[in-house]
Amino acid sequence: MILILLGPPGAGKGTQAKRIEERFGLLTLSTGDMLRTAVREGTDVGKRAKAVMDAGKLVSDEIIVAIVDEAIGRLEPTQGFILDGVPRTTAQADAIGAILEKRGRTLDHVIEMKVDDTVLTERITGRFTCAKCGAGYHDTFKKTKVAGVCDKCGSREFTRRSDDNADTVKARLKAYHAETAPLLDYYRQRGLIRAVDGMAEIDQVTRQMEQVLTRN
Ligand code: AP5
Numbered sequence: 001m002i003l004i005l006l007g008p009p010g011a012g013k014g015t016q017a018k019r020i021e022e023r024f025g026l027l028t029l030s031t032g033d034m035l036r037t038a039v040r041e042g043t044d045v046g047k048r049a050k051a052v053m054d055a056g057k058l059v060s061d062e063i064i065v066a067i068v069d070e071a072i073g074r075l076e077p078t079q080g081f082i083l084d085g086v087p088r089t090t091a092q093a094d095a096i097g098a099i100l101e102k103r104g105r106t107l108d109h110v111i112e113m114k115v116d117d118t119v120l121t122e123r124i125t126g127r128f129t130c131a132k133c134g135a136g137y138h139d140t141f142k143k144t145k146v147a148g149v150c151d152k153c154g155s156r157e158f159t160r161r162s163d164d165n166a167d168t169v170k171a172r173l174k175a176y177h178a179e180t181a182p183l184l185d186y187y188r189q190r191g192l193i194r195a196v197d198g199m200a201e202i203d204q205v206t207r208q209m210e211q212v213l214t215r216n
Contacts, residue, residue, distance in 0.1 A: 001026060001080040001213070002105060004087070006183060007113030009172040010123040011198045012205060015136055016113070017084045019206045024213060029071045030084040031064055036161075038067075053163055056171025058088055058179060065095040072099060088180045093187075110187040111209060113198035121169050131157035142202065 001024060005013040017028040035053060038046030045067065049059045068086055075081060087093040100107060126139035132155035137144055145151050150158075163172070187193050196208040 001108050002083075002100065003081075003108060003213075004083045004110040004187075005085075005113060006110055006180070006187070007198055008115060008117065008120055008176045008180075009169065010120040010127075011113040011115045012123075012202065013084045013113060015142075015202060016205055016209055017082045018136070020209055020213070021082060023210060024080065026080040026082050027075065028082045028084050029068065029086070031059075031068065031086040031088075032084070034067050034071065035059060054168065056163060056168040056175065058175050061089055061091045061095070064088070064092055065099075068092075068096060069099050072103065072105075077103070087183060088175075090182065090186060093183055107192060109194050109212065110183075110192045111212060112184055112193055112195040113205070114195055115198035117173055119199065120173065121166055124164050124169050125166060127164055128158045128160050130155050131159045 003020070003026070005017060007013055014030060014032075017030065020026065021028050035045070035049045039050045039053070040046070045063055048063065052059050064086060068083070072081070083096070087096050097107070123138065123141065126141070127136065128139070129136050130150040130153060133150060133153040135150055135152040136142070137158070148156055150156075184193060194212045196205055196212065198205055200208070
């Protein structure tokens with residue numbers, strides 16, 4: 001199975017991808033994570049991407065298509081996967097279509113995560129992650145069971161993303177509406193869109209996704 005998760009910043013794409021991949025034996029390819037790794041490692045791609053990401057703008061299609069092509073190329077030929085945060089432009093969507101076609105793969109679903117802009121700033125500015133195992137949390141919506149201790153690995157170190165501030169969120173939302181939202185029609189015309197209510201609680205969103213993926 002090959003899925004795309006499509007939704008604005010903070011819609012819950014990363015949160016749900018982690019849950020869906022376990023349930024359906026998929027791997028997640030997140031361009032945001034790939035770019036953050038490149039920035040951390042100081043690669044050429046990382047150097048080119050950092051300022052763009054911190055400004056909340058979109059990294060060039062050329063870079064994105066190259067890293068996605070490479071990541072898909074590293075998978076076993078029949079391995080199912082989730083694209084999280086990509087495509088974000090029509091050019092990326094066209095290129096991903098071509099990448100899948102050249103490998104004889106088919107896109108099964110595009111899941112639209114419907115969330116009102118009003119809740120996104122709070123979701124993003126409250127997000128934090130375990131520095132050791134990467135488990136994701138939120139100051140209000142998904143606290144650790146014991147304050148200051150990761151539920152999964154027991155680490156006491158957490159990180160926050162440098163682009164998770166109110167100003168950058170505004171720019172990221174603007175980029176989403178201008179460049180990514182048109183992809184909803186792009187995939188609707190291809191009969192691939194399935195929508196879930198991303199305003200619901202995290203467990204309920206997972207259940208909606210499971211229903212979508214087991215029904216079809
Ligand atoms: P990326 O890392 O992809 O960020 P994003 O799309 O802005 O998405 P987020 O990771 O912020 O949100 P999410 O939907 O995964 O939400 P999450 O599950 O964490 O991209 C970062 C940057 O990289 C971009 O701005 C761009 O510069 C660049 N980039 C990446 N891909 C690119 C591409 N293809 N083209 C060009 N540039 C690209 O949830 C958020 C918080 O809310 C969490 O704390 C979570 O616990 C909480 N939460 C989740 N669901 C719920 C719920 N249902 N109810 C309450 N709280 C919830």
